[in-house]
Amino acid sequence: MRVHEKRLDIEKDVADLHKQNKTIGFVPTMGALHDGHLALVQRAINQNQVVVVSIFVNPNQFNNSEDLVNYPRTLDADIKLLSKLSKDIIVFAPGDPIEVYGNNLDSISYDFEGLENEMEGKFRPGHFDGVGTVLKHFFTIVSPTRAYFGEKDFQQLQIVKKLVEIEKMSVEIVGCPIYREESGLALSSRNKRLNKTQLQEAPLIYKTLQQVKNDFGTKSVLSLTAWISKQFEANETLELEYFQIAKISDLKSIQRKQKNTKYRAFIAVFAGEVRLIDNIALN
Structure with missing residues (x-):
């Protein structure tokens, strides 16, 4: 399994894959992986020749500083879980936000045609600008064929589809069913x-x-x-x-x-x- 912390390293790796005309499935995560994430990764494995998983706690999509500080970070355990699915998964785990954003850490202000103003947008101001900005960077870095998102964050899924339309990116956005515990609680x-x-x-x-x-x-x-x-x-x-x-x-x-x-x-x-x-x- 190849684990990259630097943007230049993942870009070089991905560039070589594109030269070989490999299809790339991309699963963006903030780590603390669970079976719901693994289901997304498995679907990406099934539908693509190569899979890239990002593990990055994005500071720009937290409007609550305590939530950002307390968000679980379990990189070593995450890598072990992924390796059980496939030793060929490529992991991009930037420790420094600069590796994703460059020198401009600010979020882009997006107009998602009102999707950003409903529900989560009302209670988490700026959240979807943070989501859209980091995904724009990731899609640029990885240039995936397909990217996979769970329907638990259904509003986010709709916004990501709109982001791709706005930015005129060729990535196919794949929505996947909510993965639940036996009790019915959505995995998170x-x-x-x-x-x-x-x-x-x-x-x-x-x-x-x-x-x-x-x-x-x-x-x-x-x-x-x-x-x-x-x-x-x-x-x-x-x-x-x-x-x-x-x-x-x-x-x-x-x-x-x-x-x-x-x-x-x-x-x-x-x-x-x-x-x-x-x-x-x-x-």
Whole structure:
């Protein structure tokens, strides 16, 4: 397994692969890898001749400095996990942000046609500018054939597709199903920060989403939203930040359903200081 910390080294490695006309699958991560990440990497292995995985905790997509400091960093363990899938994976693990951003560490201000202003954008100002900027750099460095993203961050997935359109990049963006624990809790690196009680209560998030999906055809959006609020008001461990039902096309929240329109339910919940997000397709 080749592990690069320097931009020049990964660029040289990738340039050689492009000379050989190799297809490259790219999986960008912030490390603390779990089975959800590994599922993305395995799909990239299945669909490409070479796979590159980045492990980089991007400071520009954290609007909470404590969250950045506390984000788990487990590089050695991550490399061991990846090596079990394939010894041929190339890892780009820049220790210094300069290796990604160069001398300009500022985020680009993007217009994602309003996608950035919904849900996560309302509660995490500047987050998607940070995501878009770092991915622009990574896509430039790696020049992948395909890049893989989980649907747990469905809003991010839609924004990445828009980013590629804005920047006129040729990479194919591949969305992959949410990977869950047996309890239904969506896998996240942040789950490692949950205590025993929080881990026991956190499956309520997916349980309520499943009920919303079941009731979506017969109950109104307002009644479903009110029901969700009551479920979390009654729970002493979890605090609801937002719940909304939105159109997939533009991610705008709705109050009434329309025919021939696809919807998803989105939720963000705090378990102590740990913020958890999830979503589900409704129709």
